[in-house]
Amino acid sequence: MVENAFENREAKPSDQxxxxxxxxxxDDRGVFQGYASEPGAFDERDLKVTELLCAHATAALDRLEKEQELKRKKQPAFAVCQLCQPRPPESARRCQRLCIS
Structure with a gap:
């Protein structure tokens, strides 16, 4: 948290x-940055709320990646099920549950 970019040697804002x-x-995705035009605009509460929101966003992105990975892994199995058509209704339903769900 930088309270005043003009008084902080490490801060190098791209806009005055x-x-x-x-x-x-x-995490390894990058950073969230919030800016304000007045000094001291953020306090510890702002930092904690932002950290919480960023943790939720990161967890949601992790879940999406895992869901996409599962879908990719199920695609070959579904293709095998399609090759085995036609079959009796009960085994077709069982295959759909395994391949699609």
């Missing part, structure tokens, strides 16, 4: 209107 900032990592 950026005075204070808040940076929270998103």
């Amino acid at each position: 209107s950026i005075v204070s900032g808040l940076t929270v990592p998103l």
Whole structure:
């Protein structure tokens, strides 16, 4: 958290209107950054809320990646099920449950 970019040697804002900032990592995905034009715009509560929101966003992205991976893994199995058509109704339903769900 940077309260005043003009008083912080490490802060190098790309725009002179950026005075204070808040940076929270998103695991290995990058960072979330919030900026304000007035000094001291962010406090510890802002930081905690932002960290919580970023943790939820990262968890949601992780879930989406896992769901996509599962779908990719099921596609070959579904293709095998399609090759085995036609079959008796009960075994076809069982195959659909295994391949599609």
